[in-house]
Amino acid sequence: MGFLKNIEKALQKESLFFVDIDKNIIVKKFNKEQYLYPEMESFKEKVTELLNIFLRSRKDLFLIDLKVSTANEITVILDGDDGVSLQDCLDTSRSIENNLDRDKEDFSLQVMSAGATEPLKFPRQFKKNIGRNLEVRLRYGENDKTLKGKLVSSDEQSLTLLVRYLKPKEIGKGKTQEEKQVKVAFREIEKAIVEVKY
Numbered sequence: 348m349g350f351l352k353n354i355e356k357a358l359q360k361e362s363l364f365f366v367d368i369d370k371n372i373i374v375k376k377f378n379k380e381q382y383l384y385p386e387m388e389s390f391k392e393k394v395t396e397l398l399n400i401f402l403r404s405r406k407d408l409f410l411i412d413l414k415v416s417t418a419n420e421i422t423v424i425l426d427g428d429d430g431v432s433l434q435d436c437l438d439t440s441r442s443i444e445n446n447l448d449r450d451k452e453d454f455s456l457q458v459m460s461a462g463a464t465e466p467l468k469f470p471r472q473f474k475k476n477i478g479r480n481l482e483v484r485l486r487y488g489e490n491d492k493t494l495k496g497k498l499v500s501s502d503e504q505s506l507t508l509l510v511r512y513l514k515p516k517e518i519g520k521g522k523t524q525e526e527k528q529v530k531v532a533f534r535e536i537e538k539a540i541v542e543v544k545y
Contacts, residue, residue, distance in 0.1 A: 390415060390419055390452055390454075391413075391415040393447065394413070394415055394421055394443060394447070395413060397442060397443045397446050397447070398410065398413065398423065398439070398442070398443060400442070401438070401439055401442035401443070405435075405438075407427050407428045407429060408425055408426070408427045408428075408431065408435060408439075409425070409426055409427070409469065409471055410423070410424075410425060411424040411425060411426050411461045411465075411468060411469070411472075412424040419452060419453060419454035419455070420454070420455045420457075421443070421454055421455065421456045421457065422457050422459075423439060423440075423443075423456075423457070423458045423459070424459055424460070424461055425439060425458065425459070425460055425461065426460065426461045426469075426471070426472055426475075427460075428471065428474075428475055429475075430460070431460035431461070435460075436458040436459060436460065437458075439458045440456055440458045443456060443458075444456055463541065463543050464540060464541075464543060465540075466538050466539060466540050467481075467539045467540065467541070470501060470502070470503050470504075470533070473498065473501035473506050473539075474501050476498055476541055477498050477499065477500065477501060478497070478498065478499075479497070479498055479541050479542070480495065480496065480497055480498070480541070480542040481494075481495070481496065481497075481498050481506075481508060481539055481540065481541060481542065482494075482495050482539070482540050482542055483495075483506075483508065483531060483536055483538075483539045484536070484537045484538045484539070485531070485535055485536060485537060486534075486535055486536065486537045487535060494508055494510055494529060494531070495508075495510070495542070496508035496509050496510035496511065496529065497509040499528065504532060504533060505530055505531055505532045505533060506530070506531055506533070506539075507528050507529065507530045507531075508528070508529050508531065509526055509527075509528055510526065510527055510528070510529050511524055511525070511526045512524070512525055512526070512527075513525070
């Protein structure tokens with residue numbers, strides 16, 4: 348009922364607006380869009396919603412992490428299907444900063460791309476790294492808890508690595524290099540990183 352009362356109050360005060368029922372947001376139309384939120388909504392929820400609005404307009408980008416400290420220090424980490432440019436970070440920053448009121452809530456804002464050595468967390472990150480070598484540490488397994496290999500495919504549930512290993516010769520001494528494809532469900536992965544060669 349509290350949200351409905353907020354709508355009624357906005358109706359009395361503003362003549363140009365629309366209501367996004369799915370997101371519980373009243374949007375006022377001025378020279379630029381500004382957003383009214385229910386009174387009980389936290390600062391982090393405001394930032395999250397502004398970020399989501401921006402990312403809906405940029406389907407190539409996706410959120411890796413959002414942190415908002417008790418001192419309103421905002422840190423946004425992004426990744427993208429084609430990487431993240433400096434302009435992408437600037438556009439993201441402006442979409443948040445221009446819709447928050449510093450007179451009401453002081454804040455700092457930092458937007459950055461996911462680093463090359465950061466662990467992969469989401470299916471989209473694995474898809475964009477197909478063809479690269481990964482080191483994958485598993486949650487389970489008695490002996491081989493770490494796999495290293497070339498990422499050959501990935502979907503929403505799992506990845507497939509092409510793993511090379513040495514196998515003892517059946518006849519005589521020495522070993523031969525073999526390879527096999529290993530499918531790993533994301534739920535089995537403790538940590539996965541791209542092997543960066545310098």
